[in-house]
Amino acid sequence: MFAVQFDRFGPPGVLTFGPFPEPHAGPGQVRIRVEATGVSPVDTALRAGRSQSRPPLPHVPGVDAAGTVDEVGPGVTGVSVGDEVFGAVDLSRLGGANAEFAVLRFWAGKPRALSWPEAGGAATSVETATRALDVLDVRPGMVVLVDSAAGGVGSTAVQLARARGARVIGAARPDHADFVTSLGAEFVPYGPGLPERVAMADRALHIGGSLAELVALTGDPAAVVTVTDLGGADRGVHVTLGALAGQPSGEHGLTAAAALAEEGRFRLPVAEAVPMPEAAKAHSLVEQGGLRGKVVLVR
Ligand SMILES: NC(=O)c1ccc[n+]([C@@H]2O[C@H](COP(=O)([O-])OP(=O)(O)OC[C@H]3O[C@@H](n4cnc5c(N)ncnc54)[C@H](OP(=O)(O)O)[C@@H]3O)[C@@H](O)[C@H]2O)c1
Structure with missing residues (x-):
């Protein structure tokens, strides 16, 4: 081949x-x-x-x-x-x-x-976003911040959190505002000072940006999960590394995302x-x- x-x-x-x-x-x-x-x-x-x-x-x-x-x-x-x-x-x-x-x-x-x-x-964006939202126990009515919202994992997490009934705030570079909004999130510019631009969040998914600011915004390290910052565990933040670290990867996430795609709720x-x-x-x-x-x- x-x-x-x-x-x-x-x-x-x-x-x-x-x-x-x-x-x-x-x-x-x-x-x-x-x-x-x-x-x-x-x-x-x-x-x-x-x-x-x-x-x-x-x-x-x-x-x-x-x-x-x-x-x-x-x-x-x-x-x-x-x-x-x-x-x-x-x-x-x-x-x-x-x-x-x-x-x-x-x-x-x-x-x-x-x-x-x-x-x-x-697949890995869906698996990672599903795993992170499971850890955060995202439920209907919660406000979930996704930092950052325009990449593979982030754009997927925004849609899957919306499908769970959450209100989603997506942080990304300013010229991605329309794109992030089209995924179902309220847009906020990423970068330093994020807590000053977001009124509140019940949960936060850290992909890029400052983990410390997400902890400050939610007021609780246990309300934050990171897929990128290995040092997060020292602050009480849940670090989820996925199958590379030997954790199981669920097919349920792929099956659920496929069903949402058929309903027009995930792309x-x-x-x-x-x-x-x-x-x-x-x-x-x-x-x-x-x-x-x-x-x-x-x-
Ligand atoms: N733990 C796990 O199981 C797992 C699984 C998959 C991926 N990951 C990791 O997750 C990360 C994202 O993966 P991906 O596939 O989504 O990558 P991606 O598509 O390249 O997206 C990365 C995003 O991070 C944003 N970013 C860069 N600097 C930022 C900042 N200062 N503040 C906020 N956002 C910032 C980028 O925005 P701009 O480019 O617009 O600046 C981009 O949208 C990678 O580091 C990857 O290795 C972890």
Whole structure:
């Protein structure tokens, strides 16, 4: 098969698109013929050698993908060859999705309402946002602040919190105000001084920005969860790291998001869909930032 890959750590230019041994579905896994596959900050950090984890080289990046099942591993039920699914690889393997064929560790049926690029970039944002909102125990009528609201995890969290009946305040760069509002949030500019611009919040999801300010805003570290600041635990904030740290990743989140998509209540914003051979361009876009949603590679 052909796959995006790199055989040394470095800038986006180390990425190539060429032959790579095909993976096969092991126990509890399915293999898909990939239609679209996401590019995430974890992929760019690995490629650059900025991550604490260093995969063996050559390495195929990518954790999210959508496509058609062509192998079903031992012990797997409820899915058949030919089914259209979206999901994520075994995250402990640090990649493998940006390829013609990918082996998924968790998945759900692709909703008709999502395009291939939307489905291909969705899984870890949905899983992470679901996990964080579960930790925060978000309920109808609560005011939930999402800092920041325009990226993959943030834009997903805004919609899923709205679907739980919360009033959502989304912090992002000023030129993303319309975008954040279109997701169902009230917009506030991100950056220092956030507590002075927001009257109150019952809960806060920290993705970017100042964790200390979110604790000040809610008045309770237990009302804040972070997906990025490992030091948060020292302040009493719940740090949720997901499957990379060995915690279970739920398929329930993907199934629920797929149902919401069919009802028109969830979409995965795609900032740009880039052909797979141009993966270096996709990594550069993610590293530049300022995006509305996910960058996705397409077949
Ligand atoms: N713990 C977990 O399980 C888990 C899972 C998935 C992802 N993550 C992590 O979560 C983070 C977000 O992932 P993603 O896929 O959503 O990335 P993304 O799409 O690149 O979004 C990152 C967002 O952070 C915003 N940001 C940058 N500086 C900020 C600041 N000072 N204040 C507030 N927001 C700021 C960016 O805004 P601008 O670019 O517009 O400035 C961007 O919208 C990454 O660090 C990723 O590694 C953790």
